[in-house]
Amino acid sequence: MAPLPKRKRxxxxxxxxxxxxxxSPVSMGNCPNCGSVKAPHRACQACGYYNGRQVIKVGTPEAE
Ligand SMILES: [Zn+2]
Known part of the structure; x- marks a missing residue:
């Protein structure tokens, strides 16, 4: 028998x-490179920059 609560809450x-x-509401900051809204400690989705340099490719086609 599994332990069960004695009474309905x-x-x-x-x-x-x-x-x-x-x-809690999701905190968002602005990209220092392009100024668009981005999540803190993550590369910008709009320009791909993080810590002053481009870390991800943006604007490239899905198939490579
Ligand atoms: Zn950006």
Whole structure:
């Protein structure tokens, strides 16, 4: 037999418990190279730059 809760958790109790489960908003910064919005500690999706140099190719066709 698996251990099971003795009683149903009330809506109020569940609400109080779940009040700490909110997701924090995703923080975004601006690319110092092109100025578009990008995630911190990740290469820019628009220009492919990170830490002052191009690290990923952008604008190239999918098939190479
Ligand atoms: Zn950029």
């Amino acid at each position: 009330s809506k109020s109790s569940k609400g109080h418990h779940k009040s700490h489960n909110a997701l």
